Amino acid sequence: MMQLEKEQTAWTPEIIAFCCNYCGFAAADLAGIQRMQYSAGLRIVHMPCTGKIEMEYILDAFERGVDGVLVVGCLEGGCHFMEGNLRARKRTERVCLILDEIGLGSERLKMVNVSDAMAPEFVQHVQEIVSTVTALGPSPLKPSENKESAGES
Amino acid sequence: MIVASPKSITELKKIIADHKKVLFVGCGTCVTVCLAGGEREVGIASYAMRMARKLDRSPIEIRQVTIERQCENEFIKDLAGPAAEVEAIVSFGCGAGVQAIAERFPAIPVYAGLNTQFLGVLEEQAIWTEKCLGCGDCMLAQFGGICPVTRCAKRLLNGPCGGSLESRCEVDSDRPCAWQLIYSRLKSIGQLDRLEEIIPPKDWSHAWYCGARKVVRKEHQVK
Numbered sequence: 335m336m337q338l339e340k341e342q343t344a345w346t347p348e349i350i351a352f353c354c355n356y357c358g359f360a361a362a363d364l365a366g367i368q369r370m371q372y373s374a375g376l377r378i379v380h381m382p383c384t385g386k387i388e389m390e391y392i393l394d395a396f397e398r399g400v401d402g403v404l405v406v407g408c409l410e411g412g413c414h415f416m417e418g419n420l421r422a423r424k425r426t427e428r429v430c431l432i433l434d435e436i437g438l439g440s441e442r443l444k445m446v447n448v449s450d451a452m453a454p455e456f457v458q459h460v461q462e463i464v465s466t467v468t469a470l471g472p473s474p475l476k477p478s479e480n481k482e483s484a485g486e487s
Numbered sequence: 488m489i490v491a492s493p494k495s496i497t498e499l500k501k502i503i504a505d506h507k508k509v510l511f512v513g514c515g516t517c518v519t520v521c522l523a524g525g526e527r528e529v530g531i532a533s534y535a536m537r538m539a540r541k542l543d544r545s546p547i548e549i550r551q552v553t554i555e556r557q558c559e560n561e562f563i564k565d566l567a568g569p570a571a572e573v574e575a576i577v578s579f580g581c582g583a584g585v586q587a588i589a590e591r592f593p594a595i596p597v598y599a600g601l602n603t604q605f606l607g608v609l610e611e612q613a614i615w616t617e618k619c620l621g622c623g624d625c626m627l628a629q630f631g632g633i634c635p636v637t638r639c640a641k642r643l644l645n646g647p648c649g650g651s652l653e654s655r656c657e658v659d660s661d662r663p664c665a666w667q668l669i670y671s672r673l674k675s676i677g678q679l680d681r682l683e684e685i686i687p688p689k690d691w692s693h694a695w696y697c698g699a700r701k702v703v704r705k706e707h708q709v710k
Contacts, residue, residue, distance in 0.1 A: 390527070393534035432531075435496050436539035474542055 346375035347401040347467040351460065352391065354384045356414040358406025360450030365457050372457045373464040375401075384408070384445075385418020392429045396438060399476035402467035404459065405445040412449065419447065438475065441466055488517040488608075489581040490615045491524060491601040496535045502598050503536075503575060506547070510573040511536075511600065512566060512588065513553030514580035521615055524579030524601050526553040532579070532600065557584025563591045570595055623693030623700060629681060631672035636689070638665035644686040 353359040359380050365372070381387055384407035392403050405426050407419035423445055430440035444466075446459040494502075503509055511529045519525030533549045540547040552569050554562045557580030570576060570592050578585040579600040589597035605617040620637040626644075627634055636642050640658035647666035650657035654667040673679050693700075 388527075390530050390534060393531065393538070397534055397538055432496065432535050436535055437542050438538060475538055 345468075345472065346373060347464055347472070348399075349373065349376045349402045349404060349460070349463060349467065350395045350400050351376055351378045351404040351406055352381050352384065352387050353378050353406045354408055354414075354419070355380060355382050357408040357412070357448055357450050357452075358384075358456065361406070361448050361453050361456035364451065364453035368453055370453060370457045372460045375464065376404075376460055383413065383415050383418035384422035385413070385415055387422050387425065389425050389429050392426070392443065393432070396433070396442070396473065396475060399473050401470075401473045401476070402442045402444075402463050404463050405443075406456065406459070407445065407447050409447045409449050438473070439470065441470060442473070488520055488606070489583075489603060490521045490605050490607045490617075491518050491581055491603045493523050493528060493532065493579075493601055494599070496532070496539055499532065499577065499600060500536060500539050500543075503547070503577060504545075506573075506575040506596075507545075508548045508550075508573045508575075510550045510552065510566070510569050510576045512557065512576055512578050512580070513551070514557040514578075514584050515553055515555045516558075518580060518584075518601060519553075520609070522613065524581075526551075529553060529579050529600075557581075558587050560587070560591060563588055566591070621695070622689070622691070623695075624690055626686070626689070629684070629686065630669045631676060631678060631681070633665060633668045633672055635665045635669060638662075638668070644689060646682070 351358070351362070353362055359378065362378055384405055387405060392405070395403050405422055407422050408414065410419060413419045426443060426445040430443055433440045433443060444459075444463050448455050448459070511533050513519070513526050513529035514524050515526070518528075522528065529551050533551050537547060537549055550569050550573060552566060554565055556562045557578060566576075566588065573595070575596040575598065576588060576592065577598045577600045578588050580588070581601065582599065582603040585597060585599045604615075606619040606621060607615045607617045610616050617637055619634060622636055626636065635644055640656055640662070641648055643666065647664060648657070651664035651667060652660065654664050656662040656664050670679075670682070673681055691697075
């Protein structure tokens with residue numbers, strides 16, 4: 335029992351962050367340079383712009399069992415390609431509706447806007463979604479072979 | 488083009504609840520353009536359905552194929568292989584596409600994945616409006632190219648009802664008054680005299696109200 339509790343405490347949510355090259359990715363890079371600490375469960379996917387993120391990319395990540403997805407785009411009005419981040423926002427909202435409809439929950443998906451200099455804010459957003467997803471628990475879509483290591487027995 | 492909108496995942500899940508292996512078929516023509524049933528939308532619906540069923544502990548296997556046109560046998564025949572491996576088909580085509588596939592595969596259940604809406608045009612990105620009722624007896628020449636049969640809520644053929652407010656329809660203020668559009672259009676093309684002609688009651692025998700219609704063009708028939 336104690337060992338189980340220990341495993342549950344040790345569980346780190348697997349989060350995919352789709353980061354725009356011009357802001358989120360640069361902010362993450364800056365956070366790394368400044369040795370800021372954030373969850374080790376974050377995996378960054380480098381995108382040329384959040385406008386390139388198709389809804390299928392996010393859905394595919396969830397189907398493969400990731401616990402949460404963070405979309406990191408430029409500040410509104412600051413997109414390198416004019417309105418890629420605005421399109422990403424609409425697509426993210428549509429996927430949120432789908433996640434709610436199927437019962438997975440839209441809380442596992444979030445889009446945030448940062449600039450390339452906003453490393454502390456990037457880290458804060460990461461920790462917020464990690465905190466949210468930790469409270470929700472592992473994704474019920476996680477492949478069964480990974481569930482034990484994810485804290486489910 | 489034919490404009491359609493997707494059914495909700497909840498409704499679709501209920502429709503195919505009894506099946507574990509299903510073919511989702513997209514259509515590459517009208518419903519692709521109206522962002523309802525093309526390859527991308529079929530992909531999104533597939534992801535959502537697989538996840539929804541997995542969460543219900545009733546996993547489903549979904550195959551996806553998008554053909555050029557679901558309303559032609561020439562293209563539907565490409566589905567023969569994938570269709571042989573599934574329990575049911577969900578067509579993301581218009582109502583015609585669904586029925587054409589069902590006729591081609593009499594032993595397989597075929598369900599509609601979309602709600603077919605109307606014949607319309609793209610007004611701006613992601614907004615479509617109805618323009619044609621398919622009444623079978625086009626009167627557009629008389630009305631400057633604007634159809635009162637489709638676009639007037641009361642289908643008036645001899646002038647406006649008098650209820651429009653600031654050029655908007657009294658039935659729905661989101662719509663322009665068709666008769667205001669007709670007047671402006673006839674004025675701009677110098678054909679206002681057409682309004683002096685009294686239009687007799689429309690012959691509805693060419694419309695759907697007499698049952699499903701058929702068009703035969705003998706000059707193009709090969710048999």
